[in-house]
Amino acid sequence: MTSEKVSREGTGRSLASSFDRYLQDKGKGRGGDGGNYRRNAARELERFSGWAAGDRGDDDWTGIVADDIDREPIFEDLDEHVFREYARHLAGDRGLKQNTVQTYYRYISAWCGWCVNEGYLEVHYAQRASAMAPLPEDDGRKPGDQQAWTSEQRHALTRYVDERARNAIETYTTLPEDVDPLDRQRARYEALKASRDRTLVFVLAYTAVRVGELLRDPNDPRRRGIRWEEISLEDGSMDVYRKKQQWDAASLPDPVISPLRSYRKLMNPPTERWPVFPTFDQRTLAGLVQEELADRGEHPDSIDGLREESARDLLLALDEDIRPPSITTDGARSILQRLSDIAEIDIDHPKHDYLAPHGGRRGMGEVLVRAFGYTAAARYLDNSEEMVRERYSHIEAGELGDVATEALNEIDSA
Structure with missing residues (x-):
């Protein structure tokens, strides 16, 4: 990167002038308007911009521009000391966890790197060792992504939704012929709702598919929710748009097939393009x-x-x-909150008081790793073996602990 290009692109320009272009490059879908990363990055860039301009809720902080200069922060104001101060600000007494501080800083660091590539900056200041020094060590955990459904929780929830759906379907199918048509419709509606909830729970509990691959994400137009045309009950598979930005087949294990088949029969969708999980x-x-x-x-x-x-x-x-939209990922969380509460599931987790969708995936990961090892689990989870080993390292640690205990017992008994 030459100083000439930096001068042409970045001189005199405000930091905020680069945000739209950066977010468009990082966004998903047509025009780069969608995606969770774009939304989160926009939020953190806005915070960084406000902080740089002096908005910190602290009378002692006036921003990165000299007090006697009245203008917005520009690229010439940036250096490694600015990013060091921001890292110190994030790591300060704001109640943020260590990994959250790291995550927030990475959004700003990624933007800084993009600015270097685009000619706004000559140096990736945010990656300088002195800039990153105030950051706490990352504990390796992702915020809110540690819950895993236990076997007891999975069985309790699936048993509850299965009984609820069976009762609703039986009520509907055993109505007398002379029942009022509106009452028959109401019974069908309740059966459909209970069947949809049962199918959603079973899919989340047993397929290990990410909830964002299954349902509609308002921030990503490509994720419009799975449709019936993408499910093959005969083959035991469904096509989902994976996290790696491509379509792929996911397995439908036996426990999921029966709820899906019953639900489809009850719904009788007018076309295959109907969403499996409509709002x-x-x-x-x-x-x-x-x-x-x-x-x-x-x-x-x-x-x-x-x-x-x-x-x-x-x-x-x-x-x-009239094809309705699929429920959203947030909608699925609301459903699981409601069901966890009604089913009185025993939950002990610092962040979630209900069985969150990602917990179903992590719970299946636990089962697969323990039963078949990391390689098979990685294939089922659509992850690299390295990532699976990292996420489920506690299992290997426990197994090694058992080996050590056995070795000690043998030595002590010799």
Whole structure:
């Protein structure tokens, strides 16, 4: 990188002037508008920009621009001392965990590296040893990603949702022929909802698929939620858009097949392009149904009549093939919170008071590593063996401890 390019690109420019371009490069989807990384990076860049301008909630801090100069921070204001001070700020008494401080700093460091490549800066100041010195050591854990469903928790939750779905389906299928049509529809709706929740729990509990690969992510237009056309019950597989940004087949083990088959029969989707896990949010469905029917030329009175004849807008959407959106990843968390509470699952975790979606994946990882080793678990989890060994290192440590104990016992008994 030449000083001439730095002068041409970065001289006199505010730090914030680079943010949109950087976020577009790091975003996902058409135009780089989506993705969790983009959203998180935008948040941290905004914090860094505010801090650089003097917004720290501390009267002693006036920012990185000299007090007698009235302007925004620009690239010429940056050096390794600035990033050292920011690292010290992150690591200060703000209640942040060590790994969280590291994560926040990495967002700013990544932007700094991009600025070097694009000619805004000549040096990657954020990676200088002196700049990173105030950062705490990373403990190797990811914030909020340590819960793993135990066998007891998995069995308790799957047993509860299975019984709930069976009861709802039996209530619906055993209604007398002369029952009021709206009551029949209400019973079908309750059976559908219970079946959807059961299927979601079983898929999360046994497939080890990431929740972001299964459901809709509002920040990534490519993740619109799995559809029926992407599931093969005969082959025991489903196609998911993996974290590595490509489609891949994931396994559907035996415990998942029966709930899926029962749920599909009950739903009877009008087309294969329907989401497997549609939203049941009434406000969303009401707006969708009214808008779609109006677009098809239906008169408002006719739309009102159709809705009055249907107990729920979801059922009307099924009848009229009005495809709803999939539930979101946040929606899945809300469902699991509700189910964990109703099922009275015993949970002892510092961050989650419910069985979080990622805990199902980690729980299956525990089972696979213990039963078949790291190589087979890595294939099933769609991860590198190195990463799986790191994530589940406690298992190997425990096994080595058993070996050491056995060796000591043999020596003591000799």
